[in-house]
Amino acid sequence: MAEGCGCEKDSCQISIQNPLAAVGTQEPLYEATELRTGAANPHWSRRLIQPCLPQKVVAEMVGTFAIVFAGCGAVVVNARSDGALGHVGIAATFGLVVMVMIYAVGHISGAHFNPAVTLAFACGRHFSWKMVPFYWAAQFLSATAGAALIRGILGSEKALGATLPSGTDWESLLLEFVLTFFLMFVIAAVATDTRAVGTMAGIAIGGTVALDALFGGPVSGASMNPARSLGPALIALEFRGLWVYFVGPAAGAVSAIFVYKFVHGPTQEVARGAHGCCE
Missing domain, CATH: 2.10.70 (Complement Module; domain 1)
Incomplete structure (x- = not known):
């Protein structure tokens, strides 16, 4: 158009x-x-x-805000409605909102919406380290704003959808590592490999988020995203096990980007990177 x-x-x-x-x-x-x-x-x-930095930052803010507001909002609505959505409905909500926001602003900011994803792209030399603080600030601030709006509209049911370990912290840490590894592996494929890039990127990534949430949600909350965990935690003042949702996703995402580089192979030139790619 x-x-x-x-x-x-x-x-x-x-x-x-x-x-x-x-x-x-x-x-x-x-x-x-x-x-x-x-x-x-x-x-x-x-x-x-090329989109300028303010455009990219605002795009990241809109996307991250939508994910927290819709996803964590689904948790609160489910609690207020005696389980009308259910676990499957909550997982589907997270997957769908990620998918639609990728299609909405992926062409502007690269659709990270996640500090762990931004860190992984920077470590893999697909994203400039100079832009990392701007993306992180946008992601954490908008996640907090999304949680604050949920509290203002729906109240503080279920700690605003904050991610809390249901077992030990170490169980949740390992699960968050594995879940984020799967997610970042898929993201790396559709974002950095010319053989996998196409209009199905949003469906692939959103589907991975929903799949991870389906089997990981009851144990760790299936955060895979430090911003998604910190925002509700700050508004609900619920910080139990919060470190798990920083260490696990960060380690899983960084591991995945390097494993995908190995699987991708040195003979194939990576023609695409995240917005702000190092030269």
């Missing part, structure tokens, strides 16, 4: 959204195409426009 058109007598400037941009890719946000008329054969010229 054209974003806008400024026509002159002999030319017309239009901006076309790039349909190939996907989660974690280095694709430009817009492809601006100029059509010159008045000749037998119209002449097209193109220039690529």
Whole structure:
């Protein structure tokens, strides 16, 4: 679709959204195409426009806010409605909101929505370390804002969906490591491997989130995301086992990016990286 058109007598400037941009890719946000008329054969010229840092930061804020508000909100609604959603409904909510936000802003920020994912991309040299603090700030602040809005609207049922270990901290730590490893492995595939990039990225990642939540939720809460855990914890003042949801996801995500690099193989050139890729 054209974003806008400024026509002159002999030319017309239009901006076309790039349909190939996907989660974690280095694709430009817009492809601006100029059509010159008045000749037998119209002449097209193109220039690529990258989204600027404020656009990326706001996109990360919107995406992370939506994940916490919808996902943790589902936990609160389930508690208030005597289990109307159920465990499957909560897992599906998290998976669906991740999927739709990837399609909404993945072409702008890379759709990290998760400090562990941002850390992994930076460690794997697919993302600039200079941008990490900006992404982390956006993710943690928006997650806290999402939890605050849930409390303002729905009250403080179930600690606002805060992730709490149901067993020992070490059990939850190991599970969070494995769950995040699976998630980051899929993200690495669709974001850094040209053989796996396509319009199915959102479905693949959202499906992985839902799958992890289905079998990991009753044990650790299946956070896989330090921001998703910290936001509700701050608003609900519930910090039991919080360290688990920083160490487990961070270690799992970083491990996954390097394992995928090994599986990907040195002979295949990685043509795509996260937004802000190091040169």
